[in-house]
Amino acid sequence: MMLTLEKMSVNYGPIKAVRNIDISVAAGEIVTLLGPNGAGKSSTLKAIMGLHPAASGRVLFEGQPITGMATEKIVRLGMTLTPEGRHIFSGLTVEENLKLGAASQKDRIQVEETRERVFVLFPILKERLTQNAGTLSGGEQQQLAIARSLMSAPRLLLLDEPSLGLAPQIVDQIFSLIADLRQKGLTILLVEQNAEMSLEISDRGYVFSNGQIELEGSRDALRSSKDIASTYLGMEKHSHHE
Template structure:
């Protein structure tokens, strides 16, 4: 039977009672969740459920009204976004948010500015170019001239330049062709295989559950269901609402 808790050996992220308001509108109403080290955990739910607000609050981009965020054993609830990145958590935002007039290489170096050990930036950059060979071919190219899939790869590589322990991914398949979506999801799965922990918000529920270890379902700013990926896939609520069964 599913509950609102996901068992894990060694939580990298523990969130309790997270509340966020935009003016008089309360977007998050006491969210609790955990992400275990090395896991992919997905947040599911309809538009407006609070998924993006959760990610933004975790990295300090949405003002927290209440709640506690513990990352790698440290309370980071009151830290600024740049401090959170240096702690090892970073976000690839919805819509990619690339700078059209900057080159691919300038984006990578921008992402590396928050690296915990600046002497390793060149090494990390080379690693990114190995993981994303298409970006190596486009290093001097303006990011605005890239395809949607290439821009998404750049957004992920930019976030990875800080060498995070936890990557937050917000709608990585948004607006992409199906074959490119498959490529992006293969990439995400490959990042996990190399030890990265990922918290994923994604509109494609089926693909999310294919690569995730566990997930939470959100509605109206609250977690309403949680379980392993297999449990969620077999849930009648999930099948009826998202999987067309």
């Protein structure tokens, strides 16, 4: 397994945000975490990255325990997070944002190669290198956020709600980009509100409810689940009282 969570819990003081979850991601997979707002999805990603410590349980990356490890070290091992809400540096240029993403990389030739690969994926960013990131459109900012993550040359990318707040056409582009990244060999753990589109590109998924995993399964199993259909795919729940 590329990533394994064993009975991981996350607390904020007295708040138990994530309780005893088991999750695994195999190399080459896209795995999606679904569930309503406040269910614990972002807390899970932050705990994996060491941004907020897990209260208990273990996180293993490629078999190595990383629980409690500093975030920069985890990034150097080959895993990175594109956080919810993008968090690009809007006062800095596109180029400066990308440079910050490569801060963990010491080998300058490798950084240059990664940069070229990123420009193939995001030609628009190459055209906007000297532009302030804050002047980019929402879709372009999301592209920059993902591009910046890729500058650390990860093998596993954690993506928190990449489609949030984007126009439908741009959402399509972001999902096809994610599928493309996987084709190019990246493993992806995706958090999404858009269950229909995320399951479409995923191999498997987990459904969170109140900090716990309520349901897990393959894409097709989740797509055919009645609960998922009614709760997350926007389909009508058929009442027996009609």
